[in-house]
Amino acid sequence: MRVARRVAVLKGGWSLEREVSLRSGAQAQEALERLGHEVAAIDVSADLIAQLLEFEPDAAFIALHGEDGEDGTVQGLLETVGIPYTGSAPAACMRCTDKALAKHLMQEAGLPTPDFSAFKESTIKELGVAAALPSVERRLGFPVVVKPARQGSALGVRFARAAGELPGALVSALSYDRKVLIERYVKGRDLAVSLLDAPDAGGAPQALPVVEAVPREEEFYDYQSRYEIGMTTFVCPAELDPQTTARAQQLALDVYRLLGCHGVARVDLMLDEQTGEPTVLETNVVPGLTETSLLPQAADAAGIGFDELVERILSSAFTR
Amino acid sequence: MRDMFALTERPEVISLAGGLPDTSTFAPELYDHLMSRVAAESTARALQYGPTEGMRVALDCIVQVMAAERTKVDRDEVIVTTGGQQVIDLVCKALIDPGDVIVAEAPTYPGAVPTFGAYQADVVQIEMDSDGMPIDELESVLDRLASEGRRPKFIYTIPNFQNPGGVTMSLPRRRRLVEVARERELLVLEDNPYGLLRYEGEPLPTLYSLDALSGGPGARGGGVSSDFVIYLGTFSKILAPGLRLGWAVAPRPVLEKLNLGKQGADLCSSPMTQLFVAAYFAELTDEGEPVWLEYVERQKDLYRARRDAMLLALAEHFGPHASWTEPEGGLFVWATLDGVDTTDLLARCRDVAFVPGRAAYVDEHSGANSMRLNFAGSPEPEIREGIERIGAAIREQTSLFGSLTEPKAAIVELPQRSRRDDQSSAGGRQSL
Numbered sequence: 001m002r003v004a005r006r007v008a009v010l011k012g013g014w015s016l017e018r019e020v021s022l023r024s025g026a027q028a029q030e031a032l033e034r035l036g037h038e039v040a041a042i043d044v045s046a047d048l049i050a051q052l053l054e055f056e057p058d059a060a061f062i063a064l065h066g067e068d069g070e071d072g073t074v075q076g077l078l079e080t081v082g083i084p085y086t087g088s089a090p091a092a093c094m095r096c097t098d099k100a101l102a103k104h105l106m107q108e109a110g111l112p113t114p115d116f117s118a119f120k121e122s123t124i125k126e127l128g129v130a131a132a133l134p135s136v137e138r139r140l141g142f143p144v145v146v147k148p149a150r151q152g153s154a155l156g157v158r159f160a161r162a163a164g165e166l167p168g169a170l171v172s173a174l175s176y177d178r179k180v181l182i183e184r185y186v187k188g189r190d191l192a193v194s195l196l197d198a199p200d201a202g203g204a205p206q207a208l209p210v211v212e213a214v215p216r217e218e219e220f221y222d223y224q225s226r227y228e229i230g231m232t233t234f235v236c237p238a239e240l241d242p243q244t245t246a247r248a249q250q251l252a253l254d255v256y257r258l259l260g261c262h263g264v265a266r267v268d269l270m271l272d273e274q275t276g277e278p279t280v281l282e283t284n285v286v287p288g289l290t291e292t293s294l295l296p297q298a299a300d301a302a303g304i305g306f307d308e309l310v311e312r313i314l315s316s317a318f319t320r
Numbered sequence: 321m322r323d324m325f326a327l328t329e330r331p332e333v334i335s336l337a338g339g340l341p342d343t344s345t346f347a348p349e350l351y352d353h354l355m356s357r358v359a360a361e362s363t364a365r366a367l368q369y370g371p372t373e374g375m376r377v378a379l380d381c382i383v384q385v386m387a388a389e390r391t392k393v394d395r396d397e398v399i400v401t402t403g404g405q406q407v408i409d410l411v412c413k414a415l416i417d418p419g420d421v422i423v424a425e426a427p428t429y430p431g432a433v434p435t436f437g438a439y440q441a442d443v444v445q446i447e448m449d450s451d452g453m454p455i456d457e458l459e460s461v462l463d464r465l466a467s468e469g470r471r472p473k474f475i476y477t478i479p480n481f482q483n484p485g486g487v488t489m490s491l492p493r494r495r496r497l498v499e500v501a502r503e504r505e506l507l508v509l510e511d512n513p514y515g516l517l518r519y520e521g522e523p524l525p526t527l528y529s530l531d532a533l534s535g536g537p538g539a540r541g542g543g544v545s546s547d548f549v550i551y552l553g554t555f556s557k558i559l560a561p562g563l564r565l566g567w568a569v570a571p572r573p574v575l576e577k578l579n580l581g582k583q584g585a586d587l588c589s590s591p592m593t594q595l596f597v598a599a600y601f602a603e604l605t606d607e608g609e610p611v612w613l614e615y616v617e618r619q620k621d622l623y624r625a626r627r628d629a630m631l632l633a634l635a636e637h638f639g640p641h642a643s644w645t646e647p648e649g650g651l652f653v654w655a656t657l658d659g660v661d662t663t664d665l666l667a668r669c670r671d672v673a674f675v676p677g678r679a680a681y682v683d684e685h686s687g688a689n690s691m692r693l694n695f696a697g698s699p700e701p702e703i704r705e706g707i708e709r710i711g712a713a714i715r716e717q718t719s720l721f722g723s724l725t726e727p728k729a730a731i732v733e734l735p736q737r738s739r740r741d742d743q744s745s746a747g748g749r750q751s752l
Contacts, residue, residue: 014330016667046331121720130724156667167724168661171717175664 004036007314008057008083010074012043015066016155016176024289025063027296031310032061044069052083059317060085061310062286070286071097071150084317088285092260096283100149100181102259109258111251112279114270115140116183118149121174130167137163140184146170148177159185183281188273190215191238193252194266194287194298199315205256207249208298212238234294236301244271248278255280263316266295334706337673339431339483339651340697341557345622346615350603358595370591372583374400374567377598382567384601385553388613389515391529393569397545399578402589404513404554404566407578408432410585411474411509411550411568412439414577421465421472425453427654427680427687429483429511432476436682443682444472450645452489453477455496462504474507474550479527480515481650484680484692488648491524498530501548507574511552516616518649519624526551528569547571555597557651558616563593623651623696626703630695633704637711639718644693651696660717662691668716672709 009032011025012018025041032039040055042048044064052060060083068074072093078085088096096102100118107113117136123129137144146169148156156176158169166182173180194208214233240248252267259265266287269278287295289310299309358366365375373379379395386393401407408431416422418440424432426445436443444465446457458475465471477497479489489497501508510527531546546569554566568578582588603611630653634644641658654677657665662676674694677687691710695703 124720124723133724156664167721170724171721172661172664174720175661175668175717 002035002311004038005058005314006038006056007032007040007059007061008052008055009039009041009061009063010044010048010069011041011063012045013064013066013069014045015064015068016151017066020288020290021063021065021069023291024065024286024293027289027291027306028061028063028310028313031307032314034307035311037314044074048074049077049081052078052081057083059083059314061314061317062086063289065286065288066151070284084320086313086317087263088261088265089320092262093285095259096261096265096285097150098179099147099282100179102283103181105258106255106280109254111254111258112277114184114186114279114281116181118179118181119170121178121180124170133163133166136182137166140182143185145183145185146173147181147183148173149179149181151176186270186272186279189238189271191240191248191269191271191278192266192294192298193249193269194295195252195256195261195264196299196304196309196312197263197316197319199312200319202319205253205261206302207253208295208304209237209301210240210245210248211236211294211298211301212240213294234292234297236294236297240271244276244278251278251280255283259283261285262320264295264313333671333673334698334702334709335673336693336695336698336703336706337675338694338697340694341561341619341651342622342697343560343562345618346560350600350611354596354599354603357599358592362595366592366595368591370588370594372399372579372588374398374589375591375594375598378565378594381597381601382553384610385516385555385558386551386569389512389526389529389553390523391526391551391569392532393528393551394545397569397572397575399568399570399575399582400589400594401566401568401582402586403556403561403564404511404552405431405435406582406585406589407550407552407566407568408435408476408509408511410578410581411574412436412441413581413585414574415473415507416441421470422474422476423458423461423472424476424682425478425482425485427484427677427690427692428476428682429478430675430679430692432511433679433682441473445681445686448482448485448487450487452479452482452485452487452493453497455493455500458497459500462500462506471504472506474509475501476509476511477527478511478513480512480524481517481647481652483511483513483650484652484675484677485654486645486647486650486652487654488521488524494524494527494530498527498534498549501531502534506548508549509552510549513552513554514557514650516558517620517623517651519620519627521648545571550574558619559597559600559612563590563596565589565593565597626695626698626700627653629700629703630693630707633707637708639711639714641718642714651694653693653695654690655693656690657714659689659721660714661688663688665691665710665713665717669710669713672706672713674710 009025009029011021029039029041042051060078062085072090075093076090103113103116119129143159143161146158156173158172160166160169190213192211195205197205212235248269255267256265266284268281271278296306378400379398382398412435416439420441422436422441422443424443424445426447444461446453481488508527528546528549528551531549535547551569555563601612605611605614642655644653644655666676675692677690678684681687
């Protein structure tokens with residue numbers, strides 16, 4: 001028998017991913033209600049703590065994406081007020097959310113991730129980083145992908161196909177975060193592996209079936225198409241040979257453990273068409289739960305319905 | 321884009337993004353009085369369904385507004401709608417099948433873009449200059465379409481103080497547009513939400529009235545009714561958007577289709593707010609003037625001062641590498657930056673909001689360096705502060721780009737103060 005809990009679903013907030021978070025939160029809320037929990041949905045703003053203290057939940061279900069919700073800020077706050085919460089702890093959140101940090105850690109641990117360089121906005125002016133760009137270009141080659149270090153989804157992500165496009169791409173990415181990375185572009189298939197902890201404390205995490213995102217037109221599927229039905233075709237389980245599937249899942253598990261994730265995460269990978277090997281782009285500690293999100297699709301392919309998925313995520317609040 | 325708009329809802333944000341008029345100037349006592357009157361005199365009617373085409377008392381008010389726009393219409397040519405937005409939707413519903421062509425201005429009303437998209441229209445946009453849509457350009461587009469065997473279902477235009485462009489279609493172009501519509505038997509959707517909010521210059525005739533005048537002897541109503549122009553009006557900007565009341569004036573066959581569409585959409589617009597408008601239009605000042613006209617005059621004074629504050633702030637805070645329109649009325653200024661992407665800029669400006677230009681183009685790529693700024697909805701100090709913040713962010717982007725492309729320039733960069741002095745004389749009216 002499941003235990004009925006008082007659960008505060010944290011959603012919305014003021015990050016650039018507010019709209020997606022509201023949809024994830026609404027989905028989670030409905031599922032939790034169907035599961036018999038007592039649910040209060042909180043659109044996170046200045047009165048978050050006051051609302052939490054008033055509702056006195058057994059756990060907070062974090063459905064926040066992007067800044068604050070995914071970078072460890074809210075998690076740290078919840079620890080301060082002593083409320084158990086779903087998903088990873090602050091340090092793991094920080095390691096995953098800062099793509100540059102995550103990639104440094106993966107390189108150190110010998111896990112594959114595309115070669116890159118990271119810059120802070122201040123260093124461009126104060127340390128004359130522009131002078132280093134030619135050597136970065138030589139090392140990475142074109143095209144490169146320029147990404148805000150700490151922005152979820154695809155907001156602010158730009159391609160640069162030649163040196164002339166790099167400054168503009170950097171300015172764009174820097175608008176979304178003051179730290180950015182320039183990453184070697186890996187052409188290949190866009191895969192995602194979601195990971196879910198076993199329901200019992202101490203249980204090993206489980207890699208769910210691989211999802212492949214097939215963009216319909218653009219060579220890079222943008223922020224909008226990632227969340228609009230019909231803009232991207234998702235194939236789950238991805239049509240891969242068993243060895244490749246196993247390698248992708250094992251790599252995702254290694255990354256999950258390396259970064260210290262808890263409860264749930266989604267690791268995005270590219271299957272390099274030149275080498276045939278998977279390489280890690282980023283890890284999301286609060287994967288989307290919208291109608292078109294990858295985690296629910298992967299869970300479904302593993303025979304885990306949406307409500308069970310939400311229950312498993314909820315249980316991560318009590319197995320830390 | 322929608323996700324960017326979420327940012328504008330944060331409390332500390334100065335929003336120049338909305339399409340808002342200022343409703344705080346409406347006297348609470350008058351609102352109270354009007355609501356009480358509707359409640360006391362018309363409880364049952366206010367709570368009941370109304371006719372699809374609108375209540376007679378509301379239609380009479382619309383005839384008065386149209387007269388103020390110097391356009392004579394009869395009650396039976398009008399349909400009351402739930403805001404002007406519903407007219408755009410109903411016209412699409414009546415006329416558009418997937419793939420049909422709509423010709424619109426570039427940039428065009430950002431709120432129309434998703435509506436056109438929802439009906440899967442193929443929108444062809446025509447770049448405007450300071451006199452609005454160039455009609456010779458329109459004609460070559462129509463010729464090109466004709467050569468492909470296609471003709472637009474309608475031409476969508478906002479002739480006065482265009483949203484978002486801020487420009488007004490000149491009289492010769494208005495005349496020519498009506499001629500072209502008649503020659504080629506094409507419908508024009510004339511969206512005119514702010515015609516009465518003119519802060520300077522002479523009012524220009526509506527396309528509807530020009531078309532009605534050019535009707536031949538055989539024209540219905542003896543040259544009073546238009547054959548090719550669908551007129552869209554609204555109480556949102558001259559009174560209050562919260563009422564959700566607008567209207568269409570249209571040629572009979574179109575009107576019938578709009579009526580049918582409205583039956584399916586919502587049966588009728590709220591009788592409660594229609595009665596509110598009727599009560600409001602019956603109010604007279606001590607001098608015997610209609611109160612609604614006096615309110616429009618007061619709003620004009622308010623918005624004129626705000627527009628001037630914004631134009632001054634733009635001259636002070638936007639670099640010499642920006643241009644913007646100087647609207648003679650309406651709510652919006654359209655500013656175009658030199659090489660700065662305004663969607664990125666919005667992400668950088670976390671504490672001030674505007675509409676990135678992409679929202680005004682169906683391809684979502686054009687307009688990348690432009691932005692729509694609303695001056696009507698915010699008090700002058702907020703406008704100045706908001707423009708100053710955007711200006712600072714523009715300088716950040718420009719100087720960052722400079723540092724990345726010319727490393728030496730970063731070291732000898734001019735102090736900001738002197739740059740700003742250079743800017744006070746810059747700007748002014750330019751083509752969009």
